[in-house]
Amino acid sequence: MSGSEDLLELAVETAREAGRMLVDKRPVDGPDVVQTKSSPTDVVTQMDRAAERLIVERIRAARPDDAFLGEEGGTSAGVSGVRWVIDPIDGTVNYLYDLPDWAVSIAAEVDGVAVAGVVEMPRRGETCTALRGGGALLRSATGARDLQVNAAVPLGQALVATGFGYAAERRARQAEVLTGVLPRVRDIRRGGSCCVDMCSLAAGRVDAYYERGVQAWDVAAGSLIVEEAGGLVGGLHGAPAGPEITIAAGPGTFEALHDLLAPLDPARD
Template structure:
């Protein structure tokens, strides 16, 4: 059953990625609106992509629910709902920075059971099914993702992102001044979904970010978890207040540092 949900997520995700790729004009994309701040943007292509995903999912599974970034939630009756980010990394998309993704997750009774993430610009795909592992999808082949242990703090490369609300960004800047001397460096690439998938591949040693919504991290969070990483919040489940991820062998020292720095 969960594999069937993954197959639908992948089928729709690839169609949506192709739609965005072919719809994107050359140069900088026009912004249709903003959300939490002037830098938290949405484009007409975001909105059209979400409509496409929604239409395809409901055509296949009309009794399911839907939670999307750009539209109203739909309550279903099947016990399954879909959590969708049509373009994770919209600012990158607007500026033609090739790190933005379609992320689709399926939940059963509130638990994410399948997830698919595809980098729209490069075509790189990631998938996971709860209890069945995570993988890098290359055509029809699945290359298992088993997250490496990662480096200790002093040698760690940590992926992160910053909030769109100016007052919160100011607090993050102060916390980052305390955090940065404790690690080798940080990377800020602009897509939470791709950051989590890249952590699962071993490109980073840890990850944390504030301000993420469910659709930002549902699909990629499952990829990270199924690859063997710990994904958590400051004091419990990952949420808008904080999402942190690292290998179990080094998670405690990274997470303690994030808390100690005042993020």
């Protein structure tokens, strides 16, 4: 087993344990909101924090010299060259409302490059995984299958996933951009979880994805899964994907969506 495979095995085991905990221990009347971040709608629940603690503790017990970057503050330096990028609940508002589209996302980076990633979707009963250079898989109760993006889908036939920020001003701007996109594509889907959207793209359930405001922990595992499923992930004009704008799609569709978005200036608030 290679080093990357070892990292993936640890990530999968840990994500599944965190996912089970989040399902089993979710309060019947919903989790408590313990913090808001960028706006009153950008929430953190006690379960986000509990899941991140579990993930960091499990990985640190196995690999005490690694670094961590976690959405809820579980960030620390390391000396091994490996960093774990963690989103304990991607889609917290969905989790808060007991909607199914939320996930645990864990990626392992070696010297700054993601080499293994898992997106665990407990309420869907699905796990997406990827190894750099080793492809991407979807595992469910019915077995495992290779992931492959849809390529060269004309924009007019493309189902496009997106998401919106939390600040009112940013949402207003994103709505303006959406009015330029919606008439040119098959339809829009807004699921509420970046990494679930990226797994849907990798599985061919949508044809493209774009969003402003996603952070490293949102896309670290999902981007690797998309790339290993044959897709492209980037920003505008050759820039890398990041908080300014993240675009993901299969070859051909990616370029068309990029060229549609660029004049709409989607990175401006």
